[in-house]
Amino acid sequence: MWIEKNGPTYRIRDLIVGKKVTVKSGFITKTAAKNAMKVLEADQVRGDYVDPRAGRVALAEWIDLWWPSHQVKLKPTSIKSEGARIRNHIQPWLGEYALSELTPMIVKSWVAQLLAGDEEVERDPLSPKTIRNAHGLLYAILQEAVHQRLIKTNPCQRTGLPRVEHKEMRFLTEAEISRLVSAMSAHWRPLVVLLVATGMRWAEVAGLKVKHMDVLARTVRVEEALHELAAGQELVTTAPKTERSRRTVTYPRDVAELLVPLVSNRGRDAYVFLGPDGGAVRYRKFWRLYVRCAARAGLSGLRIHDLRHTHAAHLIAGGVPLTGVQRRLGHSSITVTSDLYGHLLPVVDENILTAVESSLSKIDFRGLVGETDGDQARSTSSNVA
The missing domain is CATH 1.10.150 (DNA polymerase; domain 1)
Structure with missing residues (x-):
């Protein structure tokens, strides 16, 4: 803030949102303006000062x-x-x-x-x-x-929001997976199989390059993600969604055999999966084909992301702990994994019950049934004596 002469009086000026504005004006003397400015500056130090003129910004x-x-x-x-x-x-x-x-x-x-x-x-x-x-x-x-001291409080606080209804995830059975893969053309089957076999995100699979694949060790390294921001625009390569999304994922031998022709005798920086025209895979073009094939397989409404959910469900059904599921899917935290798939763990309750029964097995609850407070008191006195 600073003081300026304004005709016969003085005014206090400040720079707000890149513009010079008058904070207060009409001071008869410069000393009066300085004293007022000191009060305003003290309010700024305490965090109490908000120039009402700043709030006029649209x-x-x-x-x-x-x-x-x-x-x-x-x-x-x-x-x-x-x-x-x-x-x-x-x-x-x-x-x-x-x-x-x-x-x-x-x-x-x-x-x-x-x-x-x-x-x-x-x-x-x-x-x-x-x-x-x-x-x-x-x-x-x-x-x-x-x-930035343009307004005192955030008007979005305590405004209430509509409740998001929980939608059940969709998981495919082995038979449904087989039908989906069979409905795809030979060109796209390896891509769909890898999505189901690894639980990788679409952008992670689309961005795979030959250098990320080791078909002998049957591993894939997730290092990049390929995105189509708009139809017809150039594809964009980014880092994976989170730092934990950088990971190595294994896959079965049968999947490796499908991938061998896609990586053999190709440059390290070539994309593993290509469109029919030889260019990088575009989500919109693949999605239209995928929807038709899923419908032919009797799986109308199946999303590509449902293949990731299916992979997680099969891991849990196979007894893989949530920490293992988290690492394989590249979730940012175990909380994310638990919130998404924790309800698929009915064995957790059984294990808890077994643990409780084991810890309490040495207590004779039958001897305590029907015992009154007086009985307990006499028993305690007797033991003390």
């Missing part, structure tokens, strides 16, 4: 200032998804509001509008999960405005 304008520094921390896929949420779900509804005008009630109304949709402008209702993602992004945008 949300859309603030997003334009906030986004460049935010997106440098994101992967290309997150830049695409979060950018779409801002363009489609935040700016059209809230962009014209000044930051200071946004209140919890306005945010609640925005959530309700997203949930209901708008027929006049042909906006379909959004799912609770999509709304939660948009709300979380808006929270982050406005929280930075709080940190």
Whole structure:
């Protein structure tokens, strides 16, 4: 902050969101302006000061200032998804509001509008999960405005969100896996088989290169992920989803035999899986084919990601502990694995019961049945005596 002469009076100026603004004005003397500025600076040190003029910045304008520094921390896929949420779900509804005008009630109304949709402008209702993602992004945008002292509190706090209904995962049986693989053309069978046999994510399999494969040791090293951000655009290679996603995954001998022709006599940096045109595999083209083949196999609605869930279910059915499942799937923590697949472990309750029975086996509960408090007291006195 600084003091400026303004006609016959003095005013306090400050730089807010890159713009010079007048904080207070009309001081008769420079000393009076200095004393007022000291109070404001003390409020800044305590964190109590928020210039009401700063809140006049429109949300859309603030997003334009906030986004460049935010997106440098994101992967290309997150830049695409979060950018779409801002363009489609935040700016059209809230962009014209000044930051200071946004209140919890306005945010609640925005959530309700997203949930209901708008027929006049042909906006379909959004799912609770999509709304939660948009709300979380808006929270982050406005929280930075709080940190920058543009507003005092985040209006996204305690606004309430629609409940996300739990959807049962889909797991394929051995017979269903066989039908799906048989329905695929010979060109795509090795890719589908590897998805089921390893539980790898689609982008991890699409990004596999010859140098990542060891068909003799029957291992694959997950080091890269290949993403199609938009139809017709250049594919983007990124690091795996999390640091724990960098992993080595084994696979059966039969799978190795399917992969041998795909890696033999090829350069180390060549992609293992290619499209029919010889280029890298594109998700959208494969998805359209996959949907038709799954329907022919009697598996309509089957997602590619369901193959990953199927792999996890078969591991658990085979007695693999959750820690092993976590490492193989590349989850960031055991909590993620437990939340997703913990309900598939009915043997856990049986093991707990066995442990409890073992620890209590030396206690004669039958001798305690019907015993009154008085009996217990006399027994205790007798033992003491």
